[in-house]
Amino acid sequence: MTGSIRRWQGIPSILLLLALWQAGAMLAGSRLLPGPMAVFTVMAQETASGELPFHLGFSLARVGIAFVVAMIVGTAIGLVLGRSRGIDRWLYPWLIVLLNIPALIVIILTYIWMGLTEAALLIAVAVNKIPSVAVTLREGAGTLDRDFAEVAQIYEFGPLKTLRTVVLPQLAPYLLAAARNGLSLVWKIVLVAELLGRSNGVGFQLQTYFQLFDVPRVMAYAIAFVGCVLVLEAFLFRPVEQSAGQWRRQP
Amino acid sequence: MTGSIRRWQGIPSILLLLALWQAGAMLAGSRLLPGPMAVFTVMAQETASGELPFHLGFSLARVGIAFVVAMIVGTAIGLVLGRSRGIDRWLYPWLIVLLNIPALIVIILTYIWMGLTEAALLIAVAVNKIPSVAVTLREGAGTLDRDFAEVAQIYEFGPLKTLRTVVLPQLAPYLLAAARNGLSLVWKIVLVAELLGRSNGVGFQLQTYFQLFDVPRVMAYAIAFVGCVLVLEAFLFRPVEQSAGQWRRQP
Amino acid sequence: GEPTAVRVGILKFGTVSWEMDTIEAHRLDEKNGIRLVTSTYATNEAAKIALLTQAVDIIVTDWPWAARQRAEGRSLSFFPYSKATGMLLVKPGSAIGALSDLKGKRIGVAGGPLDKSWLLLRALSRRETGEDVASSAKPVFGAPPLLGEEFSQGRIDAVLTYWHYAARLQADGAKLLLTVADIVKGLGARPDVPILGYVFLEPWALQNREALDGFLRASAEAKALLARSDQEWIRLEPLLGTSDPKVRAVLKEGYREGIIERWSGEERRDAARLYDILAELGGEALVGPARRLDPAVFWPSHSEWGGQ
Amino acid sequence: MKIVIRRKEYPGREGARERCILRNFELSLGQGETCAVIGPSGIGKSSLLQIVAGLDMDFQGLVSDRPKPVGYLFQASRLLPWLTALQNLEVVLPRSRGGAREWLSRIGLDDAAHLYPSHLSVGMARRIALARALCVEPRLLLLDEPFAALDRDTARQMQALVREEVARLGATLLIATHSWSDVAALVERTVTLGGAPAGIVEDSPVRQRRAGE
């Protein structure tokens, strides 16, 4: 099977999901669960009016920046903690504290200090997300095989080449898990941050329509983002996953 | 170093964190960032009045149940998807959709369908959390070494013994990452679920005091939970992590 | 026999909880042949979910929402609770003295762009200055507590927020520019048009007519008590959510001013007029399929109920 | 036991075509028979053993009447790295049987009981893997290059151990090896693989050198 076919292999599954959703909506009665038709109609309206692209664009930009920053910083912290007992002893408890402080509080505090600004949002989201990436990568760093590190040492790979050819391939599954979970987490935190103190973005719209109990619109916005993630899955995460795992001895 | 000393080794780090926080609070001025003294005073008041134990108890019970259920179900799903290409092709996209649907929406919809019941809360939280565990464990399952599976097959371990002696030791770092991230995620979702439809629990209190902008109280409730997690770290996750990793060839 | 239970969803430190507490303290529910059961929720949305899932019988919210839900098939009814909703505040000593001064300023708006007070303010500014504040000024939407903080720190010039949040800012010296009642008056409607009210499912109301009437009587009696007795407010102190006596005083004032004196056919007609304004500005996003106000949303829907 | 492999292919990977490794391989082994498979590196000895063990089912052909239980010394010992030497033996033994400690002393590694595999020398790990294969009292014993990692004296002791156990259990023995010492010490028959894809190029009894050893 070639890569490009694999890329689209999720489509039947998504179609099935839509069909099930439609059936469920028809059974439940549209008032309780708006079906995909109702939601897509609303989505089309909101797209035509320019509202959805506008707000989705803001949210995507925020998610994108916060995600990249959080992945890089979180991976770095996780690796350091996973490799150095001494630093781990001092910083790891902080990580756990940070990990378990509700997003709400971090967001409120950053907004209070920095005002209702874009920078405050990005910082709040990154602070919420970094511990989660770091915890996952810390576990990954703990499994790095010294045997291979010694190969790198003997053949004098130097830090960068070691990272690229020895460390990252071993961390690939952890990075993928952190990236997928991370994307969804960043997105959820961006929503909260938007609904608490921004005047645009999907979270802001969700809050508005949630107050009105306009479930189809709420779902339209959420699903627009989910669609973006599915595209990212097909074009980024899936291919990376496949090429990162093909050396394993598997059926 | 014996286990019991290791268990307490996080304490100096936490004390340092408190000291830094106090210093920061004194610099920032108490209105912007209440210091640990202020927060602990409030915490003592709320404990004396019985409010904090009451609400924290409810939240802990919810977190506990949802966490255990989500870990078990999520691990099972993750393993199945990670091992079976066919099922993965059909179910994995659903997982990604579920992973990226905002907690808010899942919670609202479950409440609307099932009413404002405890069961609805638990289901909503589990549905939010299961995909995240599953995604992590799916990556873990992808790294399971067939060499060892063959050993289990030759010596006829049977499914249960294979799981215990061959699969779980390989998955330990993934389980730990999923558990730590999971606990914090369950807790955050429980907060949202409580503020959207329960009359008790930390989430309910947080939102109430947020509306009054009583930041010390908001922090007191959050920190009480963080304290519980730190205890869990010291008595459960840390020991498990240490015993699960000691066979590795590491400095 | 057993008095019927009436389940009311409230917020812990919300104004409704004061009234309910007064009812319970004076056993006004028993006197009116009902048993009051309150459930506390953390947010307005939680209370709405509770109503729609019939976890409670009555909540307090605004009538445009009830009207919209009704148009979407959930037959909700509305009975007025208070006309106190929002206030537009500016900094003490601020140069802003009228709507026209808001031009180019940052205005914090609680509740988002479809908030009723905000829409009415926009309508009024159009009528008075010919410009829509939404475009002439810079609105900043956010959670009310955060907007309060932004305002205190001087990062926004004015704030349009719910009156009990405004109370705290007023106690800190913020200057009241307009109340929503002023705005309504400015739009040519009677100032007694309520914005908030008890909302319940009509079928429930029809089945439990006596209980509902009993509840509304108890509510009216509690309001009357709170309006005349300062003693009551001392009892309520723990529920006001503040230890600042200045804020308490403002809250008491605000509550009393919100009490509705008239609820006649004229107020209903004015309500319909306001609804048209909201529908025009908020569009379908706000009102959904209910382009016009269905008068049946007001309880009781057919008799000419004359008010208190 | 009858082994018939009409065709064994490995799937092609990027840049490499599907490769046929074994073809028209047929071998019958009576219960208690001992046989060595010989052939150069990469010819398919380990692949053959995987098939005989029933681990690899992806081939055209059939393995019938496989005796049970099977003891398999993999070429890369495959001790479970998260279990100590002792636990690695205990884990394959039925709880009731026990005897893991005795096995450790039979291979001369009492001291290593509590070491994890990553702390063992390669030869030590090899011996523990051998003990693991023997301690289940196999009726079919598959040994893949069993003593290559061992020095001559240790290898001799281990050969003796295998001979003794195989005789005691009446086990069928199949060894993949390139050591003539193994052949001489342990088997009565050798099968030589050759060609590409590989098949049997020679199947001959071993002159009884055991006595003269």
Add this chain to the structure above:
Amino acid sequence: MKIVIRRKEYPGREGARERCILRNFELSLGQGETCAVIGPSGIGKSSLLQIVAGLDMDFQGLVSDRPKPVGYLFQASRLLPWLTALQNLEVVLPRSRGGAREWLSRIGLDDAAHLYPSHLSVGMARRIALARALCVEPRLLLLDEPFAALDRDTARQMQALVREEVARLGATLLIATHSWSDVAALVERTVTLGGAPAGIVEDSPVRQRRAGE
């Protein structure tokens, strides 16, 4: 190069005391000298090579004048499993040098270029690991049981390859082995380890059998 190991201990683990493996080990090797370390399984040969390579610094003693670069054939090949055979060679070669393909054909594995290590036979992986150790043009070559996994013919070819490269590069060679064939073919000096903790029990030149091979 001078190797002085006064004491090498491994830390104790649960249920096992700290163990001293090597004691009073002293060895000087001139540049270009070839030497084999001999001793029974588990005595400490691999531990010694790790120290000589500079990978294990946790011992009392000193390794001075270590020639560079080092080529090290680990006892468990340690190919990077996520790289193909070819990439495993390329990764150790400076980009400019190249020559990975030629090395593959020198060890007779052109066909295996695009296979991952998990798809190689043990002997094939061994040869690639050997090529990896040689292709960096080492001045110090450490080989840990280099040919144990290979059949006799392949082993002979590889021995020849090593001999040729060592001679060409003037490299110092240290082999841990238990194969007399390796000793005869490759080294001019053997050091025998013995005792517990191990030390040198014999240090003797090899009678020149190379010619008679």
